[in-house]
Amino acid sequence: MMNKKYIVALLFSVLLMPLSNAQTSNSDNNYRGLITETVQKIATIFKVTINDKDGLLKGKELDYADWRIRQGNLDVSLTAVLSPFDLTYFKENDSTYRIRKFEYARRSADIGQERLTYLANLYPNLKTWETRKTDLKECIRTAIGLDKAPAIPKKKPILTxxxxxxNYTVENIGLEIIPGVYATGSIYKPYPLKGKVPVVITPNGHFGDGRYRKDEQYRCAVLAQMGAVVVNFDLFAWGESTLQFDxxxxxNSIAQTIQVLSAERLLDYMLTQKYIDKNRVGVTGGSGGGSMTMFLAAIDDRIKVSVPVVMTSSHFVGGCPCESGRGLHLCGNGTNNAEIAAMAAPKAQLIVSDGKDWTVTVPELELPFIQKTYSLFGKKNLIENAHFPNEGHDYGLSKRMAMYPFMAKYLNLDLKKVQNDKGEIDESTCVIEPYEKLYVFGNKAENLPKNALKDINQLYALFGEKNEKVYEVKK
Known part of the structure; x- marks a missing residue:
């Protein structure tokens, strides 16, 4: 017969042994466990599939891992175990989730829906929306740095x-927007130019060749033939801007400041021209140019018509710091490009979207939200969407064909001037110019002004800031 003390000791030793597949606690491991095992338990509890295709969970351990699971809430559980590693999850469908690195600029569509629901509840009527819009507008301008911009030098622009x-003309422009910093671009005008005409600002995006590519030249030339003066300009440190900044x-986040400021001051200049109708101002651009289109329409009351292309989204705010590096999407305790697009209300706006990037959800998600804001003004008819489900991220032919009639309608342009005998818009009358013809400062930069600033740190200093490069997200 066993000694009673031995039996008691044996029972205690058994009780203290770790159970199979269970996390244990002591001063060394604090219920420490592999995150892969915890995530699998979450998948089992909630009967979903959680993919780690990129191996982001491999080898990672977490204190109190299983204790972080909230059996009644999948989202809270995943967030609790992933956030310590700067990881997040994307809901791909009702039963499948994917582990991804945390990106400040990119979330999943379901998070976009959640945010839009929250935002819509902030302003149930026009008065509350106007208050929200005023606060956002002031904050966005401050975040971009427009309030700290030095005064524009009192110099005439350089014109080629x-x-x-x-049916149109082209000349290049170099406008000194702040001391030593030049916005470089081209101005397309209808020919002959008669009476008062509208002006369209066309910021370009991150497409190869920038404003020199065929798609961009078609867009500008056709709008000019329809009767608008069109101003196209380089991104910061892109095209001729690289003569100043590599x-x-x-x-760098200052790119967002310079790009928006370039558009604003080029517009300032154009509105001093006697032939410009100040009541007919439009803006359109794609990708990063689509971001700038939304920003400009939101903060500049002079703009009456906007066509942001392949960029309006509730769950992606732009992967480049030139779109999201200044933190403007933190304004109002959090906003997104759908709400920023809504700030254009009640001005005419056409949102162009496609089926192969972050704008895939526009018809079902972002458009109804923006329509609700336009409805507060009784102007739901002034917001439209051209969606191309089988196309990708570009400002290609079909997207331009959607834009031209819209601009013609709301800027009072003459669409007939670019239509062929079949009534189709014909871009073949446009002349695609080689790079060297579009340069402001000459083929070898021989005409670059001597005061051209080339030091990025000095550029930041002009705004009272230090150069601190921000995190970027690849598109």
Missing amino acids: PVRKYK ATLHR
Whole structure:
């Protein structure tokens, strides 16, 4: 017969042994466990599939891992175990989730829906929306840094000789927007130019060749033939801007400041021209240019018509610091590009979206939200969507064909001037110019002003800031 003390000791030793597949606690491990095992338990509890295709969970351990599971809430459980590693999850469908690195600029569509629901509840009527919009507008301008921008130098812009084509002209412009910093671009005008005409600002995006590519030249030339003066300009540290700031500097947050400021001051200049109708101002651009289109329409009351292309989203705010590096999406305790697009209300706006990027959800998600804001003004008819489910991220032919009639309608342009005998818009009358013809400062930069600033740190200093490069997200 066993000694009673031995039996008691044996029972205690058994009780203290770790159970199979269970996390234990002592001063060394604090219920420490592999996150892969915890995530699998979450998948089992909630009967879902959680994919780690990129191996982001491999080898990672977490204190109190299983204790972080909330059996009644999948989202809270995943957030609790992933956030310590700067990881997040994307809901791919009702039963499948994917582990991804945390990206400040990108969330999943279900998070976008959640945010839009929250935002919509902030302003049930026009009065509350107007208050929200006023606060956002002031904050966005401050976040971008427009309030700290030095005054524009009192100098005439540099203009190249005019090149005449059948129904339009082109000349290049270099405008000193702040001391030593030049916005470089081209101005397309209808020919002959008669009476008062509208002006369209066309910021370009991150497409290869920037404003020099065929798609961009088609857009500008056709709008000019329809009767608008069109101003196209380079991104910061892109195109001719690289004569001042190397292309590697584009992904600095100051790029967002300079790009929006370039658009604003180019518009300032154009509105001083006697032939411009100040009541007919439009803006359109794609990708990063689509971001700028939304920003400009939101903060500049002079703009009456906007066409943001392949960029309006509730769950992606732009992967480049030139779109999201200044933190403007933190305004109002959190906003997104759908709400920023809604700030254009009640001005005419066409949102162009496609089926192969973050704008895939526009028809079902972002458009109804923006329509609700327009409805507060009784102007739901002024917000439209052209969606191309089988296309991808570009400002290609079909997207331009959606934009032209919209601009014609709301800027009072003459669509007939670009239509062929079949009534189709014909871009073949446009002349695609080589790079060198679009340069402001000459083929070898021989005309670059001597005061051209080339130091990125000095550029930040002009705004009273230090150069601190921000995190970027690849598109």
